[in-house]
Amino acid sequence: MSVALTLRAGGRPLLIPYVMAGVVPDWLDLVRGAARAGADAVEIGLPFSDPMLDGPTVQRAAALSAARGGRPRALLDELAGLDLDVPLVVMTYANVAMTLTPGRGVGGFVEHLASVGVRGAIVPDLPLEESAEYRARAAAAGVAAVLLAAPVCGDDRCREIARASSGFVYCMSSMRITGERADLPATARETARRLKGMTGLPVVTGFGISTIAQAVEACADADGVVIGSVLMRMLVDGAPVAEVVEEVAAFRRALSSGHLSPAGG
Template sequence: MTVEDRLRARRDTGRGLLMPYVTGGIAPGWTRYLEAFAAAGADAIEVGLPFSDPTLDGVTIQRASEAALARGASTRRVLADLAEVAGLGVPLVASTYYNLVLHDGPGAFCAALRRAGVSGLIVPDLPVHEADELAGVAAAAGIDLALLASPATPDPRLGEIARRSRGFVYAVSLMGTTGERAGLAASAGELTARIRSVSDRPVLLGFGISTPDQAREARRHADGVVVGAAVMRRVLDGAGPDDVLTFLAALRRALDQE
C-alpha cells in the first residue's frame, strides 16, 4: 500500500491524519521514537535526514540536525537504522534537501530509501518545475514524492503541484520557516481551500502546529497535520519516547474530536 493509499483510506473514514516528525540519528536508540509515534496513532511518520544547511527549517529543527550530525548521523546511517525497524505498520516519509539527493544521484537515493522501508519523500527546496527527474525516479522506485504549496503559490502553479504531488500535498501554513507558534496562521484556511478546489489528494498542514487546540483548528481546514518542531523541542529537552507518546496522544485525541 502506498503512502497515498494509506492516507486516503484513513481520511475517507473521517479520521484526522497525524504525521509527526523526528530527525534521524538525534539520539541513541532514536528509532524508539518511531515506535512511540505509531503507538500514539500516527498515520505516517516523517523522518528528517540531517543536513548541514536546512534553509527552510527554524531554530528547533536546525538544532536537531546539528545535534544529529555531531553524533555522526548521515543519510546512510539513518537509513541503515530504519532498515532494522520492523512491524511499525505506519508508512515512513523521508524529508531532506535536494543536495543530499544529488550527492548519490536520484536513482541510487530512491533505491536506498526503498531498501530501508521508506515509501514517501519530501524535498522542500525542490520547486515543481524542476521536479521531473526526481518525480519519475521516485515513482519507479515506489516512492511517493510529496510537493509543497505555500500561501504565496500562484493558482496555476498550485494546480500543477496538486496534480503532480503524490502521497499528499504538504500545505505550508505561512511564509517562513518551521517552528512552534502561538496560533494557527490565518493563511492556513485559505491555502487549504485553494488546494481542495483543484485536487482531492490528502492535504496535510504543517509549519507551526504545536498544540492540541491548533491541531483541532487545522483539522477544520485540512485532512491532517504535520508536527515537527513541537516534537523535536521536547526531544532536545530530554523527553524520551514515552513522553513524546503522551504529547502526540493528546494531538490524536484533538484530531479525533472533529
Template sequence: MIPYGGKALVPYVTGGITADWTSYVLAYEAAGADAIEIGLPFSDPMLDGVTIQQASDRALARGATVDGILADLSEIKVGVPLIAMTYANLVFRAGPAVFCRRLAGAGITGLIVPDLPVDEAAAVSAAAADAGVALILLAAPVTPDDRLAEIGARSRGFVYAVSLMGTTGERDTLDASASRLATRVKAVTDLPVLIGFGVSTPAQAATAAESADGVVVASALMRRVLDGATPDDVRTDVAALRAALG
C-alpha cells in the same frame, strides 16, 4: 499513504538525534500516527527554523549519516508509512535514482524535498516513482493558482500545505493563511491536503483539520526531544494530538 475519511497525523523525528532515536518512531506509531516523517539531517536546512536546525546539528554531531539512518530503520518494523524529509543537495549528490532506491530499501515510501520546486522536480519524480516512493510536493500561501494546480496534479501521497511564509518552528497561534491555502489546494486536487509549519498544539491541530485533511507536527516534538523528553514522554504528546484530531 494517508487514510481518506479521517484526519491524518504525521509527526516528525530527526534521524539520529539520539542513540535510541528509532524508539521515537515506534512511540509515534503506538500513539496513533498515520505516517511518520523522518528528517535526514542536512548542514544548511534553509526552510527550517531554530528547533529543527538544532535537532539536525545534534544528529550530525553524533555522526548521523543517511546510510546510518536508513540502516537503523531497516532494523525495526513499523506498520505505518515512513516519509523521508531532506534537501535537494543530498538527493542530487547521490543521484535521484540511487537515492530513492536507498529509501525504498529501508522501507520508506514517501519523500519531501522542500527546496525542490515543481518545475525542477521531473528527475526526482521519475526516480521516486520507479522506486515506489511518493514524491510529496509543497504549496505555499503565495503560490499562484496555476502553479497550485500543477503541484496538485504532480504530487503523490498528499500535498503538504505550508501554513505561512517563513521557516518551520513552534507558534503560539496557527496563521489564518493555513486555512485559506488548504481550501485553495483542495479545490485543485483529490489528494489529501495536510498542513505543516507551525502546528504546535492539539488545539492548533484541531483548528488546522477543520479545513485540511490532517497535520504534520515537527518542531514542537523536536523541542521536547532536545529538552530531554523520552520516547514515552513524547508518546503522550502524540496521543494528545491524535485525540484532538479524532
C-alpha cells in the same frame, strides 16, 4: 504500501509527527512509539548543514544528530527492518538527495529509500520545473514524491503542484520557516481550502502547528497536520522518548474526537 491509500484509511484527520533521525540514541523507539500512538505516517528528517526551511528547534535537533555522528545514509539504513504499519516519509534537501548514492543521482536516492522501507520523500528545495526526473524515478521505485504548496502560490501554480505531487500535498501554513507559533496563521486554512478544491490527494498542513488547539483548527480545512518542532523541542530539552510519544497520543486523541481532550492541554 501506498502512502496515499494508507493515509486515507479510517476517515479521521491525519497525524504525521516529525522525527529528526539520530536526534537521540533511542530515536527509533520514538518512530515506533509514534506509530503505536496513532500516527498515520512518520516524517523522518535527515541532518543537513544548510537547512533553508528548518527553524531553530529542528536545527538544534539536526546538530545533536550530527554531533552523535549521524550521517544521512547510515541513519536511513537504521530504518530497515522497522516493519511498521504506517508509511515513513523522508524529508531532506536536494544536496543530500543528489549525493546520497554517489554517481547515481536522484534515482539512487529514491531506490535507496525504497530498499529501507521508506514510502515517501519531501525535497522542498527542488523546484517543480527541475523535478521531472526525480518524480519519474520515485514513481518507478514506489516512493511518493510529496510536493509543497505555499500561501503565495497562485491558483495555477497550486494546481501544477497538486497535479505533480503523489502520496499527499504538503500545505505550508505560512511563508515562514518551521517553528512553534502562538497562533495558527489565517493563510493555513485558506491555502488548505484552495488545495482541497484542486486535488483528490490528502492535503496535510505543516509548519508551525504547535498546539493541539491549532491542529484541530487546521483540520477544519486540511485532511491532517504535521507536527514537528513541538516534539523536537521536548527531545532537545531532555524529555524522555516516552513523554514525547504521549504528546503524539494526545494530539491523536484530540484529532480523532474533534475537540481538545483533557489530557491534551
